[in-house]
Each structure stands twice: as C-alpha cells, then as structure tokens.
Amino acid sequence: MSIMSTLAKNPLIRSSYEGVLGAGFIPRRAFAHFFINDSGLKSQIHLQNYYSFFFPDSLTAATATVWLHDHSGKQIAKKSFEVAPFGQLYLGIEDILGKDIPMEGMVYVDLKPPRIIRKQMKTLPNLLGVEANTPFWVSFRDENENYMYVHSIESYRGKVFGAMWPLNKVMEKAPPQRDEWSSWRLLDVNLLDEFQIVVMNHSRVQGNTTLKVFDQGNNVVWSKEIKLEPRESNRVRIPSEEISRWKELRDVSEVRIGLTALMTSNGKPYVMMRYGGGPLSLHHG
Amino acid sequence: MPDLDVKDFDPLFYRPCIFPIMGELGYGTSVSVNNGLTNGPFASEMDITFTFLSEEGKVLGSKYMGSLQTGHVVKHDTREVLDSMGIQREKRMLGVAHVVPVRFRGLNKVDVSRAELMAHVSSSDDFIEFRQEPKGVITGLAYQMGPQNDSRFNRTRTTLLQAPKVIVSESVDTVFALLNVSTTFDYHDAGNMEYSIVDAGGNSYGLGTIEVKPWTMAFLSVREALNKLGKLDQFIAAGGLGMIIGLSRDSGMVPISMTRNLNTGAIACDHTLPPIYYFTTWGGQRRIEANESLHKLLFADSGLLQGVKA
16 A cells, blocks of 8 residues: 555545645656667667647647666766657667767656646546656667667656655655565576676665576576665676586576565566577566 | 456456467467466466467467466477467467466356456466577567456456557568457457557658457558558658557557567567556546547548558
8 A cells, every 4th residue: 555545544634635636746756777878789768748648638748857877876867858749759878968978777767747737637537546657668779770678667766756745755765665576487598698687776775685597496596696776777697608507407498587685666677688699689577 | 255246257268368479470489377376365276278369360279288386487389389289380370378277177157256366467477488599589578468358347448559669660660469359269349449650759650540350469560551651761761760659449459569670580579558557547437538539639530541451
C-alpha cells in the first residue's frame, strides 16, 4: 500500500489531498535507463508526448527534461526539450551533452504536463490513487545498424515531480526496497560469445549486492560482489574464459542471472549477449 | 479462500503465454516458461502444454510437455516441438504455452477465482526468444499476459498503441506484430486497428487500417506501409524515426515491435506499454471518451483512410 493510500484513510487528509490532486498536483515519476556511447554502441532516447493520447481535446507541446549521469553516478548533463503534440524525441549523446564522448551511465527523463493539461488532471479516474509516469525506450545500435531496444523498467528514486511539499518529500524519502531476485530467462551457453550485465542503482542510497550466474540446476557457476553508489551503473563483463569453462563443463547448457539484492524494487539489470559472432542482443532481466 | 467468481473457464487459459512464430522470416522461437508463484494458497505444480495455430487461426495440434514444480523454469525450442508433431515450421504461426495447475487435469471447464488467476499472471514473466543461429541472432523479450478479449475480465475491448519505436532506413524495417487472442479457442471475433504513421514532429505520413483475424497475428511493416503511400524515401530522408499511433475499438490486441536489420537478421524487440504505465489509474469511462476523441481527431474522416489497407 502506498504512503498516499495510507494517509488517505484520514478524512481530513483525504479531503485536502483530493483538493491538491484536483488542482493538478499529481505525483509524477521520471523513469531511468541505461545509456552508452562506448564499446561500439550508440544510444538514443525514444520518448513520445504521451499527454496527447490522454488529453486529445487539448493538444499542446510538453517539456521533457533529461538528466544524464556517468557510470559513477555523477550528473554530467541536464537539458530540456519541447515535444510537439503527438511528437517524439530521439536524443543521442550530442543532443544531450553537446559533444560526442565515450561514456556510459544512467539517463532519466521527466515530461512535465503543460498548464492546460494540469488543469484537467482532476478528470483522471480514481484520483486519490493516481500517479503519472514517464517511461521511455532507449535504442542501442552498432556501426552496422543492428538495433537493440527495451523500455525503462524502473523509476528514478528519491525525486518526485508534480506533487506538492511536503508530500513529495515524504515520497522521496521512502527507503529503497532491496529484495533478492533471480531472472526467469534461461540463456543458452552454446554459441555464447559475450555476456554483459548492467547493474544499476536507481536510488539515492549506496548499496551492496552480489551478481550470480546460475546453471539450469540452480547451481552458482560464477559470482561477483558489487558496491553501487547512488545512480551508479556497473556494466559487468563475464570473462570469456569463464564462458569457455561453462562450455567445456558440458553440463552447463543454460544459465540465468540473479542478485542478492536489487537496489530498488524493480531495478532489475539489463543483459547484453552476443552469439556466434552475430550482433548483440539486449533484454531486461 | 476467495469466491470462485469466474465460471466455466477453460483451464488451458489459466496462465497462458502466447507468442509469435516467424518461420516465414526464417526465425525459430524458444520460450522460457516459469512457475513463478512460489508461495501462498495458489502456488501449485503446473502442467505445461503447447498448442500451435496456423496463419489462419486454426489449431494445428497440442502437445503435453510435462509438469513444472513451483519456483522452476524450463526452456523449450518450439522448432523441436513442431518437428516432433510433424508441423511444418517455415510458416507464420501462433504458439501458446498453457500453464495449468495439475488439479485441473482432465477438466474442460472449471470455476476459479479472479484473484487466483491474477496471482499467477502477476508472477509470470515468460521469455520469448527469436533465433537465427547461422547468423548469430538470438534475441528476446519478456512479458506477462492477462486474459484477453473476454468480457468477464474486460468490459470493453480497446487497444491504444503509442510506440515511438519506428526506425526505418535502407537496411532497417520496423514491424509491429499484432496478436488477436482470447481465453478460448472458440473465439471468433476479428479485430481492427486504425493507425497513423507520424514523424518526430507529430506529422502524419498517412493512415491505414489492419484487420487481425481471431487467433492470428498480423504484421504491420512500416516500411511496406510507407512504400505503399509513396513516402518511404521522404520518411528516411527526414531521419527515418517516428511512431505508430494505433487505435482498436473492437479488440484488445497484443502489440510487439520488432526493428529488424534486413541484412544481418538482428532484431530489436519489445512489447509496447499499456496506458496504465503512464497514468496508473487509467481506464473506465474516461478511457472510452479519450479513445473516441482520438478516433475523431485522427481517423473519423474515413475518406482519409485511403492510405494503406494491410
């Protein structure tokens, strides 16, 4: 149950909160994603002006703000862009940073509703429970136009847009939920050339976890302890000798990954693989 | 225990995983199916059965694959399953992995609670891989699938597609696979989607319609659609990036985008995000009204739908 749902049980708070929401102060969460401009890959943000679909009688441009962090979690860029009605943003490194440098890290985006849309937020169903989100995609391509893409799966924690003080602060300070997790994707070892796992900390709190690779019998065949600073992205490359060892073992035909603790409730890693000398593929864990 | 409020439910669709098979394009499909609900009153050993449907939506056959304990996952290459069933695999097909509690063995209809069904859907996250091993292409996506086009779960049938994932170039096409499925193989309702191809500025390059027959998958190739509109070169020259706006008012479709390198066979694939990903309480009358407004705004002038009939 969310903090807001709990507070809403108090009639006075509920009434006040409904008034605040009705005035357009809906909590809004920016989503975060992995962004890389290195190792032969170029990233591109894909984001649409989704307000056009929910408020088609009030078509208007919206402002997207993009924050880019390097791999250590340090913010290196913040820039805003107008998105036309039904329009989209496609942003590469030069659009965000103004220059083309090797980097990788976390990117997050907020799409601020224009005033005319905020005024209509009160028409959303179940107003007390509503939150707005800004999920988006990042595509990754190599020099031969082989593409990979996946949607963002976790919001940028510790920062809530739209909501009024002190509610935004209450929501921002909620401690990150850090549960053990393992993937349900069984990955073939045969033909596997490269295996990279991007572990990210979407929260404002440093954390420790252990990345594990299990075989099809749930035996740990490889592991690595990882310390993650706030907003850090750690792209772990499984050593090629290790992959060769799995192949030689022969009884390791499929593997899957796990973490002793996600840094946030849905902060699952991204996985990149290369098979048989072919193009890279990507999925979220 | 909750009320058994869903009556006469076909247990084959208790927790299905429905996926594309793109044999016509030379890809095989593997599926990792899990029994992810590990505790609580609804955790159960599950039977897994595969069913395959032809391009026309006809059931080609089913095969029992064994049972799966709680907390376990198993991977099947459907090419091997199809071969064992004598089904030609170089075709466009739909596959269904039925994940069913062992207590329903031998039953054609059951009464079950909505809470139980949703508990299993929530914990599912099946992984679908498309494969062309000779080219080193193995790529996948994961998704959950709740009951589709069943009035017991969805009072209205709509699909809103807003996917800024159109990438088209000399060597790249983006295809949207649209699945029209349900909770019974007796489902007979075709679905229709109106769509607009828009560029980054939100300008339409043309409109089209696509019909998806029951229990089939239709492909919407943006490259082909732009070619028919005579605007492929113009779209590529403008950057080759854009979005499909799709609206179905008679079907809950499952859209999957695939951006494919036509030379190497590489595929970027992902599901789209339903409206509740953007506004968490979206639905009901407000959704119906917004969809009607979208329809009037983008598609109501049927004279404009001269574009592409896929």
